[in-house]
Amino acid sequence: MELLYFITQEEGENLKEYLYNFLKKQTNFEDKLIREIMEEIQLETHDKGTVLLKQGEISNKCYFILKGCIRQYSILEDGKATTTNFFTEEESVVLFNSYLNKGTSDYYLSCVEDVVLLVGDLEAEESMYTKYPEVEKITRIMLQKSFGESQDSIAEFMSSTPEQRYLNLLKKRPGLMERVPQHQLASYLGMTPESLSRIKKRLFKDI
Amino acid sequence: MELLYFITQEEGENLKEYLYNFLKKQTNFEDKLIREIMEEIQLETHDKGTVLLKQGEISNKCYFILKGCIRQYSILEDGKATTTNFFTEEESVVLFNSYLNKGTSDYYLSCVEDVVLLVGDLEAEESMYTKYPEVEKITRIMLQKSFGESQDSIAEFMSSTPEQRYLNLLKKRPGLMERVPQHQLASYLGMTPESLSRIKKRLFKDI
Numbered sequence: 001m002e003l004l005y006f007i008t009q010e011e012g013e014n015l016k017e018y019l020y021n022f023l024k025k026q027t028n029f030e031d032k033l034i035r036e037i038m039e040e041i042q043l044e045t046h047d048k049g050t051v052l053l054k055q056g057e058i059s060n061k062c063y064f065i066l067k068g069c070i071r072q073y074s075i076l077e078d079g080k081a082t083t084t085n086f087f088t089e090e091e092s093v094v095l096f097n098s099y100l101n102k103g104t105s106d107y108y109l110s111c112v113e114d115v116v117l118l119v120g121d122l123e124a125e126e127s128m129y130t131k132y133p134e135v136e137k138i139t140r141i142m143l144q145k146s147f148g149e150s151q152d153s154i155a156e157f158m159s160s161t162p163e164q165r166y167l168n169l170l171k172k173r174p175g176l177m178e179r180v181p182q183h184q185l186a187s188y189l190g191m192t193p194e195s196l197s198r199i200k201k202r203l204f205k206d207i
Numbered sequence: 208m209e210l211l212y213f214i215t216q217e218e219g220e221n222l223k224e225y226l227y228n229f230l231k232k233q234t235n236f237e238d239k240l241i242r243e244i245m246e247e248i249q250l251e252t253h254d255k256g257t258v259l260l261k262q263g264e265i266s267n268k269c270y271f272i273l274k275g276c277i278r279q280y281s282i283l284e285d286g287k288a289t290t291t292n293f294f295t296e297e298e299s300v301v302l303f304n305s306y307l308n309k310g311t312s313d314y315y316l317s318c319v320e321d322v323v324l325l326v327g328d329l330e331a332e333e334s335m336y337t338k339y340p341e342v343e344k345i346t347r348i349m350l351q352k353s354f355g356e357s358q359d360s361i362a363e364f365m366s367s368t369p370e371q372r373y374l375n376l377l378k379k380r381p382g383l384m385e386r387v388p389q390h391q392l393a394s395y396l397g398m399t400p401e402s403l404s405r406i407k408k409r410l411f412k413d414i
Contacts, residue, residue: 072362074362074366076366082362082365082366084361084362084365084366085362094351095355095358096351096352096354096355096358097355097356097358097359099355100351100352100355106359106362107362129344133340136343136344136347137336137343139347140343140346140347140350143347143350143351143354144301144303144307144350145303145307146354147303147350147353147354147357148302148303148304148306148307149304150354150357150358150361151302151303151304151357152304152313153361154291154357154360154361154364155279155281155289155291155292155313155314157361157364157365158289158291158364158395158397159281159283159289159291188365190365
């Protein structure tokens with residue numbers, strides 16, 4: 001496990017343990033394989049506010065979040081920013097269209113909190129699959145799961161009012177509300193910050 | 208290649224050729240492997256209007272469209288139908304959340320046109336991967352591509368007005384407009400049929 005940015009030894013040990021437990025939970029890999037894979041994994045830490053990718057650049061990295069929160073957003077022609085996703089622990093962050101085709105990204109990726117990330121690129125990914133076919137299988141399975149969640153998110157967004165979206169998010173990802181700026185959350189839900197504030201007041205007025 | 212429903216021998220031959228060419232184009236598999244895979248593939252044909260899956264049922268099949276168009280939609284609590292996707296040739300139709308977890312589906316799948324489909328289920332899929340690891344790789348790659356398209360669709364939907372969505376769809380999938388009923392198209396774009404009609408009139412008044 002190569003640490004690309006500085007974290008304390010204790011933090012490093014905790015992360016190794018966390019990563020080991022995560023791989024153990026997600027896979028039925030033997031200990032030896034898990035340890036081998038961990039040797040090849042690259043970790044990055046970034047401070048809150050860091051922009052990992054700018055709109056218009058090529059996204060040549062894939063990430064998996066061990067700690068922290070990343071925001072995906074676009075700046076539209078009228079200069080308005082639209083938040084299109086928030087990613088948190090145990091989620092992959094890959095802008096596949098740009099990543100696979102080496103095309104320019106339609107999105108920014110920025111750190112809403114300090115983050116600890118597993119980092120890969122196409123070459124590292126391919127070499128991992130060749131070396132460990134079990135990793136290709138588990139990647140395929142994790143992709144199908146994430147794709148399923150994404151399918152449901154888009155369908156839900158399309159068929160809900162902003163207020164329903166807020167309630168759904170509160171149910172599905174209750175922790176997220178406290179972690180991200182409210183104007184970004186409003187944009188993600190497809191409403192103005194004022195509407196979000198009104199909805200929250202109405203919903204929680206008796207609590 | 209097993210034909211589960213009746214199609215003429217000539218149609219069958221044409222489809223075999225089409226499928227052979229498709230696999231040849233998508234993969235670098237040798238002829239022998241392609242022929243072996245084709246032996247294991249199951250085909251279904253369904254008439255326009257057929258409901259392949261009802262909301263509340265478990266989706267235990269995955270499809271790949273060789274011909275035709277499938278609509279994904281939900282009936283909401285207020286009785287309103289919301290179209291959340293249209294799938295056409297060379298697209299996979301898998302409601303992963305229901306398919307992988309054997310949970311009930313939030314969606315209907317129905318045939319907007321007569322369809323010819325490749326059909327699989329979890330068991331057939333797993334046995335295919337075990338027998339042909341190359342298929343697992345190509346599945347992973349196709350999943351990443353589709354996931355990328357889905358990521359862009361949701362981001363685009365979130366950051367566009369209904370009129371922009373219409374124009375984007377016209378650019379990306381021009382053929383779709385002619386193939387699906389306009390009230391379903393309007394629902395898919397997040398607008399009323401009247402708004403869609405108004406937008407089209409405005410855009411095409413000088414043509």
